[in-house]
Amino acid sequence: MLRVLIADDHAIVRRGLIEILLRELENPVCGEAENAQQVLAQVRSQTWDLLILDVSMPGRSGIDVLSDLKRTHPKLPVLVLSMHPEGQYGKRVLKAGASGYMNKDSAPEELIKAIRKVLAGGRYISPALAEKLAWELGEDNARLPHEALSDREFEVLRMIGSGKTISQIAEELHLSVATISTYRARILEKMNMTTNAELMRYAFQNRLVE
Secondary structure (H helix, E strand, C coil): CCEEHHHCCCHHHHHHHHHHHHHHHHCCCEEEEEHHHHHHHHHHHHHCEEEEECCCCCCCCHHHHHHHHHHHCCCEEEEECCCCCHHHHHHHHHHHCCEEEEEEECHHHHHHHHHHHHHHCCCCEEEEHHHHHHHHHCCCCCHHHHHCCCHHHHHHHHEEEEEECCHHHHHHHCCCCHHHHHHHHHHHCCCCCCHHHHHHHHHHHHHCCC
């Protein structure tokens, strides 16, 4: 019996995914989690064949969860399903140990295809992400400045790039204003910039924000 844990902070998304799995797979058992704490608790207390994980959740992000799980449950396949385009997070989550990355705009049949490939021990990479990775392999240039950022720094950069204030970011990530200010300072230093306007322009030019 296939056991799938679905981690997403939106109940309607979880319900929609469950309906797809029940329709397309043979009698799967589906569990739900809406934040990092629930994901880790469910993985510790039960056995799962697959985790479908969102990147953007309140508090600790999906990438944080993925890093923890790869230390404690390295054999658990994780398929990351996100609203963000593959170019923004795909490479990062694969590097962190995910078995695949998909955009939420993907068709249901593509999701089932990805699940079956991951459960068979393979890795799922969408055509768009495969093209991006192939293009990067062919480039001789040094990596872009944002690729030197940690996962949390990258997340804060994207939020600054979308026009959010330090206070708004702190509230959304359930962190202190002082902590976000520290992340901002590190980002500016690593990217050799001095203002939020520069970060916003960079994020827009490099398609890090929608």
